[in-house]
Amino acid sequence: MTRTTPFNLRKWLRGRKGQQAIIIVLFMAVPLALLLTFTYFPFAEMFKFSFYKMKYVGEREFIGLKNYIDVFKRDDCFQALWLSVYYMCGAVVQLALALYLAAILSFKVKGGNFFKGCMFFPYLINGIAIGFIFKFFYTRGFVFDTVLQWFGFELENLPYWLKDTSINNVSLVATSVWKYFGNNMVLFIGAMMSVDNELYEAAMLDGANKWQQFKYIMLPSIKTIVMLNLIMSITGSLSAFEPPFVIMSGGANGTATYFVKMHEIAHTSQKVGLASAMAIILLLIIFAATVLQKLFFKYVFKDGEDEDVNAAKRREKKLAREKARLKRRG
């Protein structure tokens, strides 16, 4: 018969398990407290608010689902979500542009680092400065108009870039592309550079041209990060906020996106309940979009996940095939 020793707390604490427990609790207390206080508690509160008619201070009244119904009924709330289509189109342009420039820069070019730096720098500018820069840039007869005149456009034929409601959302999306394309480009270059250089050399020796190198070596290796960026920019488009907020001083002239509208409802009209319902609805949409995209990603690009393991093999196979083809042609 074995005698079980009574549990000795002090001994346990001094032992390995106890030491681990102490360090776990000690190191996690602050981050967890911050996460719960500033992310999950407000999240829960917001969920609760969405069922009330309330302002920041004063009486609250429980009104059930009325806020949610209002979001769909009012023509200024849900309608604003249509503007994100502009931002999605912008995101596609932005990624294509980033991919193209990254492909150029990943080959040896003179002054590559300088060009990369120029195109990346806008990403580091603070939002309010961007607001002023583009208010100035788009003002009638100022920077943009002047440059277009250099290229032979007549000022009379140019629209008011920020006032004209048929073009102003495009102008705003352009600023967002301007800010972020360099960032996407840097990410793509990073992925492209992770490809073994020998592959390119081998391909070059075998007479593969630049386009073939791009298509068979580069593209497969960056598919994952391109998809990832596409997903993130679609989610980002739904919550577009900065361009109309800073350039149009809060979304004048029909440029108010969903988030800008929500900010206005929450802070100017102080309809906290309605704004909360808007936030929850958008979260549900973003969540659904993310899940759908993940599923899409999984089934359409089945091999996307195990990229690192198999990509090299596939690339080599394709390369071999390509080599054989070139040889046949002589």
Place this chain on the structure above:
Amino acid sequence: MSIVQKIKHYAWIVIQYFSLIFFSFVALLPIVSCVITAFKTEEEYQTTNVMTMPENWFNFDNFIEAFQKADMGRAFINSTIILIFVVAGSVMIGSMLAYVLNRFKFPGNGLIRSLFLFATLLPGIAMQVSTYQLMYRLHLINSLLGYIVLSMGTDVIAIYIFIQFFENISTSLDESAYIDGASYMTIFFKILFPLLKPAVVTVMILKGVGTYNEYYNASLYLSSPELKTVALSLYTFVGPLGSKYNLICAGVIISLIPALIVFLLFQKQIYSGLTSGAVKG
């Protein structure tokens, strides 16, 4: 090379450089035009085209006036205080949490990871409705401390960068130190933390630039004039000064200088930091 190939080769080179020059021009044009205007006197600004070069490239009057009008001296002090605490806090919190999550198996480890991951999905601006109430009740509105704590509490990317880094440090290091009698505290601070240096630099730069540029939370929680950050101080130019672009541009350029310096000094780290932060998925 055949002639056709040669033509193709040179055409490609031309296209390459044309694209690079064109898009660099597009990226720089809005900033350069701002620089040009910032050096112009009031009279020049009124009478010449915006893209005409200023007569005197050493006319710093606008910069001085903008700096004083927007009280940017105060703003730089505030931004520096915020930066120091937020960056130091994020590095400590992030590395300690990453250490625990990466090195120890315990019930709830997976759950905590997913809690942090899910938090990235919640857009911060959407939550301000209730965060504002919370900050109000905690008496943290218009207090640097409140803003600092909020900025630290909503940071997740640092944690991922550190976790990734820990995965590449062998556990045999901890193991042998433990056998030699070091406590976990010593292992973390004396052995592992120094090895984290590259990750620390990455987090410091990314978090630093992010914090310096943050304006939305700052505009909600630091609205009193003596608490303004550099980005916020630019709001001075909204209103009556709103059409004096020679002054505004000078203010904008001043606010860009720290970011530019950091960029020129740490280009490589910024690029690699962004890349490592983005692959987490």
